[in-house]
């Protein structure tokens with residue numbers, strides 16, 4: 156058996172703040188079970204739902220040195236859908252209402268988690284061939300693996316991979332504190348290692364020390380080598396280009412399946428969506444107090460409300476957008492300025508705009524299953540999962556051509572009758588508006604064309620099937636299997 160350990164800060168169904176959790180929760184079960192034993196290790200956050208905490212079995216505990224501190228490390232486990240999940244328990248670090256809090260606390264929290272995840276392995280008797288890390292929270296793992304852990308027989312030949320889900324978040328804090336927290340020697344705190352622009356940088360450590368680096372789409376893998384998308388690490392990305400590859404994300408096709416989804420009003424599939432999908436739209440219009448008109452062009456947004464997702468373009472164009480013959484349904488939380496912007500427009504255009512400023516799995520499914528189009532004009536987008544969910548539910552994505560959006564949405568070509576969505580190239584509010592208007596025109600005036608676009612969108616396959624094979628290839632290459 157080839158053994159792989161995923162280490163991450165979130166995973167469905169246990170805890171989720173964004174797409175990272177979807178990936179970590181759905182990819183491991185898609186590896187070939189005859190060949191790969193892929194397990195996952197996560198923090199046990201106090202804020203996890205009781206339902207999950209009650210299912211966890213206590214395995215063991217021990218005390219671990221983190222620089223001058225000695226800390227309790229509990230290890231629990233759950234089997235879920237055939238995958239072994241481990242949880243690191245420490246109520247000092249993993250309390251709080253959300254997985255992430257103040258960065259200075261998170262810096263220590265994830266240094267602890269990273270070291271504890273490695274230290275737990277000999278104790279639970281699982282020796283992976285590869286430790287697969289995700290994002291800055293686990294960036295210290297490749298560093299720890301090259302440092303102290305190499306001294307023991309157990310860790311010597313373990314390889315590491317780091318997947319960058321978002322280069323913007325790097326885990327940056329001052330070097331003195333990070334030295335003190337991690338206990339790593341001064342040797343590591345130079346610009347060719349953990350230091351970046353005078354501070355310590357966890358993600359950089361991971362990128363420098365990992366044996367292989369991946370990111371979540373081919374286009375983003377190229378983009379991050381340029382200053383515009385490189386978040387000040389583009390030089391490093393260029394230097395490590397030979398070890399960097401892009402593998403596009405998939406989504407869980409069982410979880411996101413309009414034919415069986417229990418969270419939506421009316422189930423449908425690629426054959427009957429023309430008749431059946433509209434029932435969801437009617438139900439959602441009623442539920443959200445929108446004008447009940449099943450013909451209205453309904454646009455959905457489900458997103459973290461941050462500038463990454465293009466909300467500056469939307470804010471700028473909102474009034475003009477609302478002059479169009481459309482309805483807009485938003486679900487999201489995040490920066491206050493965007494939350495308030497949507498609340499304002501929902502008040503100004505009652506019956507036309509619905510602002511749902513909260514987090515809800517159920518509402519997200521209803522939106523994917525009800526809207527005609529899905530708007531995602533991101534400034535940058537490592538992969539993006541919402542557009543894949545939209546395609547799966549026959550909701551036409553309108554996106555900016557960046558990162559994974561560019562790789563997964565094929566732009567409509569009216570002359571050849573090809574494409575699965577609409578897209579525009581430049582981060583420009585007028586280009587976005589123009590593209591929305593174009594989509595609207597096709598929707599109202601060329602309904603057959605519109606429906607054929609949905610046929611094509613629902614036929615593309617963004618399950619993990621293809622991408623899981625690419626991860627397997629990468630593992631095989633890395634270990635000479």
Ligand code: ADP
Pocket residue numbers: 172173174175177457458459486487488513514515516519538539540541542
């Ligand atoms: P990111 O990880 O950058 O936030 P992705 O598109 O990769 O973006 O993934 C976002 C995930 O979070 C999707 O599963 C989306 O449905 C979900 N999501 C975002 N905001 C909400 C919300 N307010 N309620 C429910 N689900 C949400």
Ligand code: GLC
Pocket residue numbers: 173174175178320321371404536537538539540559
């Ligand atoms: C990040 C990115 C998003 C990606 C997700 C999962 O949150 O912002 O584009 O889909 O990770 O890889």
